[in-house]
Amino acid sequence: MISKKIKEHVLGSSLIRAMFEEGKKMTELYGADDVHDFSLGNPNTPPPPVVNEIVGDILKNEKPTYVHGYMNNAGHESVRAAIAASANKRFGTNFGQNNILMTVGAAGGLNVILKTLLDPEDEVVVFAPFFGEYRAYTGNYGGNLVVVSANTETFQPNLKEFEEKLTAKTKAVIVNSPNNPTGVIYSESTIKDMAQVLGRAQEKFGTSIYLIADEPYRELVYDGDFVPYLPNYYKNTIVGYSYSKSLSLPGERIGYLVIPSEVDDYEDVLNGAIVSNRISGFVNAPSLQQLLVAKCLDVEIDVSGYNKNREALYQGLSEAGYECVKPQGAFYLFVKSPIENDVKFCEMAKKYHILIVPGAAFTCPGYVRIAYCVAYETIIAALPKFKKLIDETRQKQ
């Protein structure tokens, strides 16, 4: 009796979320110390301690009806102005509060902007491997997802295939760098070339193609690597940001969209996004969390814990014989499955109480994602088991 579309979703429900539930059950059965759950991007690192202090200050010093009340559907003006100023300082942009729309996390922001842009049958291009929810988000508004296949050498986007897949119906392109699931940062030369491809396509088709930069991992980079800020390379860029990873607030659902004044039809896009935010049922991003993040803009994000995990896991797995590209950011390792069937490999891993996600969930079969936003001890305890696991696959061959 429920919606046919939703019924299909229920049947093919998110592999990652199913893992999350399975991990909880395993933990009940075997105890937390004997379960190695690498399935979900749920930060093990707590928020910076200053987060709780700031919340305390806000509750103590601000008027409760302001802290917890309604505001403009786009968010508190002061918060949006502070975020705009912070971006200007970091990226040399020229944003004001009317370029920032506070959202219920990046997932909320992506839905808001896709609802704003898409007519049925419009196309949204993504690069494999990609976060599987993009498919659902695009489908929510009747859009068709167009997948550019993975370049498994470097996991940089395949721009030749990209150009071939752009059509008069291409409304948006989603880019996610640092990338989930690979941890790869799309290089400046990739971004420059991508901007050129997009510019040519816009000219050829006489359309506007919006580049949506999904950036929840922007702050999580290692070795001082550089993440190009896409609005500086391509005019029709809209940025979706989230504090889920940088401030370890994934359950609080707080993020924002950047809609630069330079994008085509800026007024319509902005006002459409505000309306979409309202009528989708978000209404506004959670108020207290808005006030909080505006006071955390200069908080230093400490990635040393994740970096330690990254080094240990990358080195351990490499020594055990696994193959993967060393991640430059985020907290994922995208490892080549030692057997061709990645889903089967993830099933094998469960025998060792290891939970990892098949590449199929990211439209990149033959690989598996290992989320290392876990306790260091979890990695150390799991490494010998990963070794046994690869040995088992070799015995079978």
Add this chain to the structure above:
Amino acid sequence: MISKKIKEHVLGSSLIRAMFEEGKKMTELYGADDVHDFSLGNPNTPPPPVVNEIVGDILKNEKPTYVHGYMNNAGHESVRAAIAASANKRFGTNFGQNNILMTVGAAGGLNVILKTLLDPEDEVVVFAPFFGEYRAYTGNYGGNLVVVSANTETFQPNLKEFEEKLTAKTKAVIVNSPNNPTGVIYSESTIKDMAQVLGRAQEKFGTSIYLIADEPYRELVYDGDFVPYLPNYYKNTIVGYSYSKSLSLPGERIGYLVIPSEVDDYEDVLNGAIVSNRISGFVNAPSLQQLLVAKCLDVEIDVSGYNKNREALYQGLSEAGYECVKPQGAFYLFVKSPIENDVKFCEMAKKYHILIVPGAAFTCPGYVRIAYCVAYETIIAALPKFKKLIDETRQKQ
């Protein structure tokens, strides 16, 4: 270039929200004391003081990764169990945690359940006057809104017309009691009759028709009035609740859906709703706010302030010659416009710096909504102006 549907929404954007912006501008121009803004249901009453204490306790005593982290998309199990137990105590129901789904406010909850239920062209029935957003929410999923016209004598639903408008395509009916904009509580006899009408229609068409009870105002009732709990009268009832009004947390976006085990296709509806919550971009209701409301279930809701406003406003307007049904709940007065054109009347009111919303926004022209969740002084200061306003309309006739 943006979506055609959203473009239409931008053009016909919410009257109420436009008022909100206008009120802010007027306040800047004339000062808060000289602007009488009755346009928005934004509680002037602060949250109970214990709210901030509880937040402080949670931040102090609970693990930060638990407080701010991901959880099941349906919400924290402990929170859902506590809400179920509280409902059982109050309403004699038999809910468990799997009957509760935490949502981003009632607006989020309504969108989640409509997305779960509706196929394109399915019909959703509402009773005028109704919260205008129901139209957008239904449209989000391709549904068609069917409006039962207002019974302006009592503002109880017109059940004869209701029965005539039910068809084989009716998937849901939305009921909002205590009602926005009238403040009327749908009586027990109304609900019993409505359940019979629905039962007959289900039998006639061989379908399931879900009754969605939108209940953000359940706690705001006066004179000890009784609000029937709809699952106790009609099996296929789903309840949407919000803490926006009862705890004065409208900006925090926290509420829940009740999906009783007795509803047709319960498993599909529940799992569909969890998936909808995820893929719509809500992901989950804000975590800290979930933990907060679970500890506020026994907090006494003090409606004395709203009641004082209600009495003063109702009496003052009646004495001035306005006509309206005395509200039994919520914090709205739905007043007959002294001139036929309610939109014009609201424009006239602006000259007196009075902001009220035309009944047209609730598909009930000829009336205006006055939200009295304001400072008592605002009402006292506005009453002489309301008198002048009605006098002006009389001079013109």
